[in-house]
Amino acid sequence: MSRQPQRALTEGPWVRALLISVALAFIGLFLLLPLIVVFTEALRNGVLPYLAAIREPDAVSALLLSLKIVAIVVPINVTFGIFAAWAIAKFRFPGRSLLVSLIDLPFAVSPVISGLVYVLLLGSRGVMGPLLQDWDIQIIFALPGMVLATLFVTFPFVARELIALMEQQGNDEEYAARTLGAGGWQIFLRVTLPNIKWALLYGALLSAARALGEFGAVSVVSGHVRGYTNTLPLQVEILYNEYQFQAAFAVASLLALFALVTLLLKTVLEHRYGRELKTH
Amino acid sequence: MNSLAQQRRTLPGFGLAMGVTITYLSLIVLLPLATMLLSSLGNGPAFWWQAVSAPRVLAALRLSFGASMAAAAVDVVFGLIIAWVLVRYRFVGRRWFDALIDLPFALPTAVAGITLSALYAGNGWLGQYLEPWGIKVAFTRLGVFVALVFVALPFIVRTVQPVLLDLDKECEEAAATLGASRWQTFRQVLWPSLAPALLTGFTMALARAVGEYGSVIFIAGNLPRVSEIAPLLITIKLEQYDYVGAAAIGSAMLLLSFVLLLVLNLLQRRLQRVQR
Numbered sequence: 001m002s003r004q005p006q007r008a009l010t011e012g013p014w015v016r017a018l019l020i021s022v023a024l025a026f027i028g029l030f031l032l033l034p035l036i037v038v039f040t041e042a043l044r045n046g047v048l049p050y051l052a053a054i055r056e057p058d059a060v061s062a063l064l065l066s067l068k069i070v071a072i073v074v075p076i077n078v079t080f081g082i083f084a085a086w087a088i089a090k091f092r093f094p095g096r097s098l099l100v101s102l103i104d105l106p107f108a109v110s111p112v113i114s115g116l117v118y119v120l121l122l123g124s125r126g127v128m129g130p131l132l133q134d135w136d137i138q139i140i141f142a143l144p145g146m147v148l149a150t151l152f153v154t155f156p157f158v159a160r161e162l163i164a165l166m167e168q169q170g171n172d173e174e175y176a177a178r179t180l181g182a183g184g185w186q187i188f189l190r191v192t193l194p195n196i197k198w199a200l201l202y203g204a205l206l207s208a209a210r211a212l213g214e215f216g217a218v219s220v221v222s223g224h225v226r227g228y229t230n231t232l233p234l235q236v237e238i239l240y241n242e243y244q245f246q247a248a249f250a251v252a253s254l255l256a257l258f259a260l261v262t263l264l265l266k267t268v269l270e271h272r273y274g275r276e277l278k279t280h
Numbered sequence: 281m282n283s284l285a286q287q288r289r290t291l292p293g294f295g296l297a298m299g300v301t302i303t304y305l306s307l308i309v310l311l312p313l314a315t316m317l318l319s320s321l322g323n324g325p326a327f328w329w330q331a332v333s334a335p336r337v338l339a340a341l342r343l344s345f346g347a348s349m350a351a352a353a354v355d356v357v358f359g360l361i362i363a364w365v366l367v368r369y370r371f372v373g374r375r376w377f378d379a380l381i382d383l384p385f386a387l388p389t390a391v392a393g394i395t396l397s398a399l400y401a402g403n404g405w406l407g408q409y410l411e412p413w414g415i416k417v418a419f420t421r422l423g424v425f426v427a428l429v430f431v432a433l434p435f436i437v438r439t440v441q442p443v444l445l446d447l448d449k450e451c452e453e454a455a456a457t458l459g460a461s462r463w464q465t466f467r468q469v470l471w472p473s474l475a476p477a478l479l480t481g482f483t484m485a486l487a488r489a490v491g492e493y494g495s496v497i498f499i500a501g502n503l504p505r506v507s508e509i510a511p512l513l514i515t516i517k518l519e520q521y522d523y524v525g526a527a528a529i530g531s532a533m534l535l536l537s538f539v540l541l542l543v544l545n546l547l548q549r550r551l552q553r554v555q556r
Contacts, residue, residue: 009456016369023365024377026358030430031383034395037405041398080304087297099301106309107484108537110491111389112511113530117312119518120319120527127315151308174291184292206385213388216493220515233390233494240394240498249398252391259386266386267379 038256041249053250061228062235063254066212068143069231073150073211074204081158081203085196086188089166090174100163106155114152115220118145141223146231149217154210158203165199165277166192198273202266209262213255317534320527331528336504337513340529343424344510345536348489351428352436352482359436360478366437367444381437384430389494396427397499419501424509427495432485439481440474447473476551483544490537 011019043050053059084103088096106114120126123140124133132139139145173195177187193200215233222229230238232255239248270277321328331337366378384392400407400417407418417423447470455465493511500507510533517526 009452009462010368011462015462019361020365020369020371022358023362026362027377027380030433031380033405034387034392034399034430035380035383037395037398038391041395080300083297083300083304086293087301090291090297091294093298099305102305102309105313108487108491108541109313110493110511110514110530110533112493112514113316113491113533116514116518116526116530117316120523121312121315123523125521125523127319148308152312155309171291178290187291188293209386213386213391215388215390216511219493220518233388236388236390236394245398248394252388252394255388255391259383259388259391262386263379263382266382267375 035256035260038249038253041245042253044246044249049246050250050253053247054254056247058230059232059235059247059251062230062232062251065143065146065229066231066233069147069150069218070208070211072147073154074208076151077154077158077207078200078204080155081162081200084159085162085166086192089163090171103159103163104156106152109152111153111214111216112220114217115149117152118148118221122148140221141229143229145221146218146229149221150211150214153214153217154207157207157210158200161199161203161206161277162196165196169195195276198269198276202269202277205262205265205269209259212258313534316527317531319524320531322524322527327524328528328531331525332532336508337510337529337532339505340508340510340513341532341536343421343508344490344533345540347421347424347428347509348432348486348492351425351489352432352485354429355432355436355485356478356482359433359481360440360474362433363437363440363444367441381434384432384434389431389492390498392430392495393427393498396423396430396495400426400499418499419503419507421500421507423499423501424496424507427499428489428492431492431495432489435485435488436478436481439484440477443473443477476548479544479548479551483541483548486544487537487541490533490540 010016042053088100088103119140122128122132122145126140139148173191174187177191182190213233214231215237218231219234219237222231222234232251236248236252236255239245239251332341362381366374366381397404397418399405400410400423402408402411402416402418404418410417415422417426451469452465455469456462460468491511493509493515496509497512500509500512502508502512510529514526514529517523517529
């Protein structure tokens with residue numbers, strides 16, 4: 001082979017070096033540096049103030065509330081995701097692509113709007129406000145409202161992972177089980193579930209990460225009642241606005257740590273079970 | 281085995297799964313969104329227009345959409361370079377950098393917000409070097425743009441990466457054998473496959489950036505008519521109990537996003553037709 005085409009198959013060493021430098025500089029500036037800033041600012045005054053900040057009662061109750069929301073939201077997302085994926089991936093029906101678009105819709109809606117819609121529907125001055133007040137039910141500025149807003153924001157995560165995977169896998173194995181006389185639940189538990197378990201975990205992981213870190217939507221429906229309706233991200237905002245920067249970054253570092261764990265688990269899942277996740 | 285009736289007979293659970301899906305979708309997403317659209321017209325269409333065309337609201341909408349487009353466009357350029365480098369070259373730490381790309385997805389927006397303002401404030405990590413040059417990032421529109429560049433980056437990289445991985449090396453080899461320079465090969469062989477992916481990434485990045493709240497509000501300074509984004513204005517209206525005004529801005533944002541996505545999708549279709 002002559003040298004000419006060999007050389008034209010890749011870029012020259014200088015172009016290569018330039019492209020790598022540009023890419024790494026951009027990643028360093030926009031992704032790595034912020035990560036370093038969070039932990040440095042959190043530990044600015046040393047370890048003891050850091051520990052004090054994350055053990056502070058308001059921070060602890062914010063952490064517990066955040067975890068409570070995750071514990072409620074993720075199982076609901078998983079359940080809905082399975083039903084939606086079963087209907088959409090296993091059957092053909094008119095309006096199917098519209099349904100898929102509607103499931104993705106929350107991705108295109110601002111988090112603030114995701115909170116706003118529930119205030120308009122269920123707030124004391126909202127459409128159902130008077131009715132709820134008669135029954136003495138408080139949704140907005142309380143836990144149920146924060147759960148609803150988070151459900152809206154995390155709506156597509158599990159469903160879209162499962163739909164993509166199950167469409168690709170097809171129905172052959174389920175048909176075979178059916179022919180052998182298996183019932184619906186049996187088919188699902190013994191055939192489908194083992195095929196989608198990693199994608200299910202992947203979707204659950206993404207929706208848990210988003211539920212834990214959601215800020216805009218929860219902020220709108222929370223009412224900022226300190227120690228009662230504050231999640232971790234809202235606590236970060238409060239501390240920051242009170243100029244308690246070190247404490248704000250200490251609480252933020254907890255969230256950053258969760259984010260890093262999420263990235264790690266996500267990468268592990270993609271590398272080990274990439275083929276069983278399909279889209280990645 | 282392809283007729284509707286046959287398939288339904290073959291696998292059970294269609295009715296139950298469909299029923300749960302439609303009910304849950306309606307309760308959690310559709311009903312609340314419809315409430316907002318109706319509420320926004322609560323005082324009549326003239327009031328809606330008045331609320332949306334107020335100078336402060338127009339400025340906020342212009343900033344949200346303008347800065348998002350600029351940020352997504354910048355990310356298209358750097359995202360393509362990053363995806364290219366991650367897919368085509370081998371270097372130390374490549375996997376770590378690859379994993380880091382998803383950080384803006386995983387890092388809570390409030391954390392990103394306070395971190396970016398710590399970086400770019402006048403006395404911040406980078407701000408102290410930028411301000412002597414007359415470059416003010418924090419509390420200006422430039423700050424909004426920087427935050428949105430952070431938020432939108434993974435959308436571009438993650439849509440381009442799989443396309444680059446799937447590209448057939450043989451076409452490039454053929455082009456090279458026929459005497460094409462590397463740039464010609466890129467322009468004529470690679471670009472037609474990359475362009476639709478870049479447009480898809482741009483569209484997703486834009487949709488996300490337009491509504492972004494948490495990572496922007498800390499660095500923007502939120503000066504009315506200067507660096508105030510539309511989602512923030514919604515929360516301000518809500519705090520003033522101006523529910524109709526808040527709903528009007530929300531519906532205007534949805535409407536604009538919808539039109540924008542429609543245009544970009546049409547463009548996408550044309551791009552793919554030209555290719556064929």
